[in-house]
Amino acid sequence: MAEASNEPYRTLTVNVDRWAGAASTGITKQLFEILDIVDANGPLRRALTDPSRSADDRARLVHTLFDGRANDVAVDIVAELASQRSATERQLGDGIERTAVQLAAAAAENRGGVDALEALVDELIGFKSMLERSAELQRAFSDSRASAEAKVTLARRLMAPGSEEAALLVERAVSEPRGSLPGRLLEHFAQWVADRQHRWIARVQTARPLREDQLAKLRDALNRLYGRDLKLTTETSPSLVGGLRVQVGEEIIDGSVTHRLDQLQQRIAA
Incomplete structure (x- = not known):
């Protein structure tokens, strides 16, 4: 049965804590890979955001397409996002992207708690700041003639030794910015990681x-x-x-x- 036409639109989010214990950079990579498939396939995007299809039907479509091809956690997350009503096709992709970053943050949290989250924010902001200081690097990463692989190679040469999560998110931002500037996208990534970091801080007013x-x-x-x-x-x-x-x-x-x-x-x- 189709959903009621007056159902309100909302930001597509999931409770990452449901999967936080299993979070890893491997699952994060698979979420980004599913995002790339969704972004590249117009008919699929329309099917996954079609308000005339029920929420269960959209979730089943995700499982039909990706079960056995991706980690169960990644598939379950995308199915839950697809089951929510999207205002636009872009909104589904944005939800997958944000959840992928949040899962990378959870992976860092599993590895080193709040200190690892703080370090991850610093690494992302550090790379963003380096980009902002160099017009040459900004041109290199925004050059449409350069391949994603070439941009990842350049990013790896520029990155200081750090966490696996930071390397993954920086490489993603420079190779697949989804219409944004890499530096601006890294700022968003850092904010989403910081949102999880704030869960470790109790602000007390007396x-x-x-x-x-x-x-x-x-x-x-x-x-x-x-x-x-x-x-x-x-x-x-x-x-x-x-x-x-x-x-x-x-x-x-x-x-x-x-x-x-x-x-x-x-x-x-x-």
Whole structure:
């Protein structure tokens, strides 16, 4: 059955944590390879984004085409993205690209936790900065006459020794920028990796400074809650009146008096 025509469009995303434990650069490469197939095949893009086809039908098409040809994780991710309603054909490719980068970030995280994520961001930004300093390199990587293989070879010569994840993402940005400038795409890649890095940082706001023993108890409680060794940053904000506010990634735990007063006012006004 076709989906309802009034179903809202949204950014195509998946919960990468579902596959994070199995994340690797190999699976990331396969996601990029599937992306290349989708980008190069107009009829396939239209079939995978056709709103007259049901979500299950679009997901089945992905499995029909790629089961046995790519890692199960890569196929499952693309099937889930295809099952969501796309505003444009380009949106599906963008979703695959972003998820591939997030999976590379998860692979780095598996290897070295938050320090590996921080290093990956630095490597991507470092290569971007090198490009911005050299008009000659910008011309070389934007030259439509140069092959993707030649651009990858040049990138490898320029890259300092670093992580496998950084090498993969830099090579991807210079060889298949999908209409963007390599430097700009690397900036996007770095931001997506940083988004995952922020999951390791707990930003704590309190009405009054916490004592060391209070900070230690809070850190232990948050580490147990999130299952990882979080880095705490603290900020004193008298406007909270009392209590505290904690943000880990996009999740917010708000136990401040101000927040409770706001909730009370909303209930009274309702």
